[in-house]
Amino acid sequence: MLYVLPARDTVIFPGVLVPIFVGRPSTLKAIEIAATAEKRRIFVAAQKNPEEENPGPADVYDVGTVCEMLQMIRMPDGTMKLLLEGKERKRCRAYVLQDSMLTADLVSVPSGYVDNDRLEALRQEVLREFESYVTYHPRLPAELIQPVSAIKDPGLAADMIAAHMTLDVQRKQSLLECFRVDSRLELLLKYLISETEMLKLGREIHSKVQKEIDQNQREYFLREQLKAIQEELKIDDSPEAQDLRDRAAKSELPDYVRSKVESELKRMAKTPSMSPESTVIRNYVEWLLDVPWLKKSEERLDIDAAKKVLDANHYGLKRVKDRLLEYLAVRKLAGKSSRAQILCLVGPPGVGKTSLGKSVAQALGRRFVNFSLGGMRDEAEIRGHRRTYIGALPGRIVQKLKEAGCNNPVMLLDEVDKIGSDFRGDPASALLEVLDPEQNSHFTDHYLEVPVDLSDVLFITTANVSHTIPAPLLDRMDVIELSSYLPEEKYHIAKDHLLPRIYKESGLTKKDAVLSSAALKAVIADYSHESGVRELDRRLSTLFRKIARVALEREERGEAPRKVSIGVKDLAGYLGAPHRPDVRIPREPQTGLSVGLAWTAAGGDVLIIEAVKMPGKGELQLTGNLGKVMQESAMTALGFIKSHWRELTNQAEPKWGGVGLHLHVPEGAIPKDGPSAGITMAISLFSALSGAKYRPGYAMTGEISLRGDVLPIGGLREKTLAAKRYGIYNLFIPEANRADVEDMEPWIKQGVHYVFVSQAAQVFEEALEGGR
Ligand SMILES: Nc1ncnc2c1ncn2[C@@H]1O[C@H](COP(=O)(O)OP(=O)(O)OP(=O)(O)O)[C@@H](O)[C@H]1O
Ligand SMILES: [Mg+2]
Incomplete structure (x- = not known):
């Protein structure tokens, strides 16, 4: 005890x-x-x-x-x-x-049977490991090794080493609990090895950190010395600054820019060249040197040559081309003094707005750059960020000017109608400054700080519709409208402009493959449904890619080259089933149905409107994802019919409380809002209620009032073209739109029979048969 x-x-x-x-x-x-x-x-x-x-x-x-x-x-x-x-x-x-x-x-616990040779071997192994442990250990002196190795008893030696090691209590205790000497030595060996490893690792990390610190200090000293030497010798330029100085000397710069560059270079010399501040200054000076302040590309303005370029690049569009040429002529005659308006090309997608802009640049021999304003909400995108922001850059205008490399490019701003605005400022007002010839000779970019002269840039804007362009902008623009293409026009565009390019891109020639005229017409009619020609272009490219592949596969199989002729019936094999739009234009007289005309940013389209009557409680159900305005016009139409039933028919007036009506507008792709379907809905409802049948071949557009007046609408050109695309030639148009029709180019209204109406009753009379 x-x-x-x-x-x-x-x-x-x-x-x-x-x-x-x-x-x-x-x-x-x-x-x-x-x-x-x-x-x-x-x-x-x-x-x-x-x-x-x-x-x-x-x-x-x-x-x-x-x-x-x-x-x-x-x-x-x-x-x-x-x-x-x-x-x-x-x-x-x-x-x-x-x-x-x-x-x-x-x-006492016996230490058990042990083999002395084995113990001795273990002891020596442990000693060796202990030696390296001591070398790596920061606090154990090397003198320790000698006395420890002098202890010949393996158990004692192990205890002595264990006592000197830096181990936690648990591990020391586990060593103490080893009564058997061999297991004590083995466990100790294990601890020694892992501890030495840890110490080594620690030392490596330490020396790496140390090295970094040394390096930093060294650099700091060197830099300080360099500064001192520079001051002694009055050299104040890093190689970068020297480089910029050389560039500035070689560049043509307006005086106010040159003095800005010089003052910035002076500032740069005073900042350590490794500092972030120095990088900011360098970037800034580089931008100042990159802007083509005075560089002009030579302009040749030959109206005749310009006309040739436009004709070579674009089929048709006569009126548009004439307007462009007039515009160019005025610019030439009046020179800079003309308060030239900005051109704005308005039309559905894919009708050639962007490519016309490019052609204008080509005709003038000017560089062409473009960017889209669509969805732009931040003024800084146009004007740039102030230099104080990290990573600040000039705005798009200056960036594009740099890209053009001269100060008189044609700059096309796409999608002005989709410019946005929010708390980050109003890009439209920045754009106003860009486009206004009164102001744009000293346009300020937040990043550049010095004014940029934009008065030599020829700005052209494009939009799908003009009514969403901010009014102050629209006010400064000269709007040129482009309409949808008719199938014949698409045919010519494809033949003369799209196909030659597609042949080239697919690596085929007329010897390898031909597309028959009928097949091309079929592609236009059945595989593309659009106002422009972009989808058509894609379809034709797909077709030729597939032909190229077939030809290549044949070649790989060692077959003789064979000309591929594509006729109408081959199309399905290459392009799949026709993508005819699912608009079922009625060919027979029908009740509860009528055909309207719609106008969207993508051009004109036809709209089928269905209505049915059933027992109910006087409700009108509307389906087809209709907008609010359209729902209201449906109710207005019904209000008119109910209140004028006796004048409109000979039939007994239904008990309205027992009648249910359902009106549906199928074609899902068209956004359905706006009042212009009022008269069309009235026809469907009246037909469903009275049993009178819609006469095929008629389409209509017009807003309706509660008293049955037919009110004017917009987009007549596009609507007319859409009707023609679907083979409808009889159109009911509000009387008030008569002047629009008269203004329309002859080729659009050619073959169309317009019926001008001011009262819904007139349309009921002419577009419906029987049932009264
Ligand atoms: N009249 C035409 N003659 C020849 N090619 C045409 C004509 N109209 C359009 N194209 C071709 O159609 C393609 C699409 O035209 P573009 O990109 O200019 O359309 P866009 O009106 O700018 O459309 P978006 O509103 O979608 O920007 C181009 O390859 C263009 O060359
Ligand atoms: Mg475009």
């Missing part, structure tokens, strides 16, 4: 001297008693939890070391310093608490 000294965070190994401080009264008392014994021994066992203030029998490990107390020194504060020598590891059979002091009932 020995008294126990619970150690908070030490494990004492046999053969090792350890000083220990004792403060707990119970332990002090135990030491006093133990010191009176002959052998002055005490059992030191580590605490499982070092925080435990009053460890009981369960709180200390049951393997510990019997120690001899060599020295006891009382400290002034009542604690005691104890010098212990570890004697022997023992296992405790049972701890007993006596008078608040722990005592242990100890047993």
